[in-house]
Amino acid sequence: MSAPVKIAVSNGTTNGATNGNTNGALNGATNGATQEVNGADLKKMKNANPPKVYIGSPHKEFNPSSNDSMDGNQFPADPLQCRIEPYSPYNSCTYEIVQSVAEFLLSRVTIRPKIGIICGSGMDGTTGCLADALTDSTSFPYETIPYFPTPTVPGHMGRLVFGYLGDVPVMCMQGRFHYYEGYPLWKCAMPVRVMKLVGVTHLLASNAAGGLNNNYKVGDIMIIKDHINLLGFAGNNPLMGPNDERFGPRFPAINRAYDYSVRRMAKAVASEMNINNIVHEGVYSVVGGPSFETIAEIRMLAALGVDAVGMSTVHEVITARHCGMTSFAFSLITNKSVTDYESYEEPNHAEVIDMGKHREPVLKEFIARLVKKIEHDRQQSK
Ligand SMILES: O=P(O)(O)O[C@H]1O[C@H](CO)[C@@H](O)[C@H]1O
Numbered sequence: 001m002s003a004p005v006k007i008a009v010s011n012g013t014t015n016g017a018t019n020g021n022t023n024g025a026l027n028g029a030t031n032g033a034t035q036e037v038n039g040a041d042l043k044k045m046k047n048a049n050p051p052k053v054y055i056g057s058p059h060k061e062f063n064p065s066s067n068d069s070m071d072g073n074q075f076p077a078d079p080l081q082c083r084i085e086p087y088s089p090y091n092s093c094t095y096e097i098v099q100s101v102a103e104f105l106l107s108r109v110t111i112r113p114k115i116g117i118i119c120g121s122g123m124d125g126t127t128g129c130l131a132d133a134l135t136d137s138t139s140f141p142y143e144t145i146p147y148f149p150t151p152t153v154p155g156h157m158g159r160l161v162f163g164y165l166g167d168v169p170v171m172c173m174q175g176r177f178h179y180y181e182g183y184p185l186w187k188c189a190m191p192v193r194v195m196k197l198v199g200v201t202h203l204l205a206s207n208a209a210g211g212l213n214n215n216y217k218v219g220d221i222m223i224i225k226d227h228i229n230l231l232g233f234a235g236n237n238p239l240m241g242p243n244d245e246r247f248g249p250r251f252p253a254i255n256r257a258y259d260y261s262v263r264r265m266a267k268a269v270a271s272e273m274n275i276n277n278i279v280h281e282g283v284y285s286v287v288g289g290p291s292f293e294t295i296a297e298i299r300m301l302a303a304l305g306v307d308a309v310g311m312s313t314v315h316e317v318i319t320a321r322h323c324g325m326t327s328f329a330f331s332l333i334t335n336k337s338v339t340d341y342e343s344y345e346e347p348n349h350a351e352v353i354d355m356g357k358h359r360e361p362v363l364k365e366f367i368a369r370l371v372k373k374i375e376h377d378r379q380q381s382k
């Protein structure tokens, strides 16, 4: 019997299904109150580009009406049900699709944000937080946005909110996407490209992380100065696959990923808020998750110079840098990584979320002040 046929499916067309489809879902842009986008017809739009089916190695043309290539496997009668494209490791979200998503959003809000914020676990406003502090806001549940993934993790609400933080226009992701949810990294980071085409120039990402550095306490903030991309070491990067130069170069430099001047502003904010004692600067490492680390893994990461470990952010920052955005990120240390074989402590997601909620007021002010400084700096350098 020959080897099972591998079916790779691509999205096929590049013309955004959303083009010309911008009418109606949200009536009136902003009127001082939060509005929710009505998801009518969006399911239809999401399915508007049926995928083309290709056969991988050994290469041959797939004929859905012939059973001989099926190797006895029971496939659904409709081959389109064999879609695996959303889970392809290679980016199948074209520039045109991202553009159509950006246009979809821009046609429904009057606000034109230059700063994009991603809220980490527990900081997403399930209990009222940063995004709820926005005024004149418009929110889009992720499932109402064409081509957007939807989050599956508690503590990640799943709304894109446009509004003013103080007097600065921002867009805010209440909930992000992780590799362990089953999404490929390019898809986890796709909203960052949407931000870029909406006009965002600065990305601010937050996350919850385990603290390895002995000087860190639970509840501390770590400004990320660098990362170790363990997923990348294992051959997984959001930029894998065909490169579209309209986003950025094939081989982007990443050594200046965490902008020096924004980090300096963040430290100035910490001084103004008199919280220098809980604010550090350090190295973040991403792991795939969802299992937390073993003691041997934590010891290895500590030996490599890692100060905090988590399961996000790096793919977002790489994608942002690739398309020329300035990026900044910080970790909230939600738990101390266990390094002792005698310890009965175990990390858990509930404590991660609780710490995010507990630190909400401090983080909200930290971000609001930082956003104000970035905007001021942006205006000055015009
Ligand atoms: O990085 P964020 O999304 O803040 O969440 C962190 O917290 C979760 C584990 O509790 C993981 O998803 C980890 O990445």
Ligand SMILES: Nc1nc2[nH]cnc2c(=O)[nH]1
Pocket (backbone or CB within 6 Å): 208, 209, 210, 211, 287, 289, 291, 292, 293, 309, 310, 311, 334, 335, 336, 337, 347, 352
């Ligand atoms: N990988 C990882 N992610 C986290 N997110 C919050 N805490 C942790 C942790 O200890 N390890």
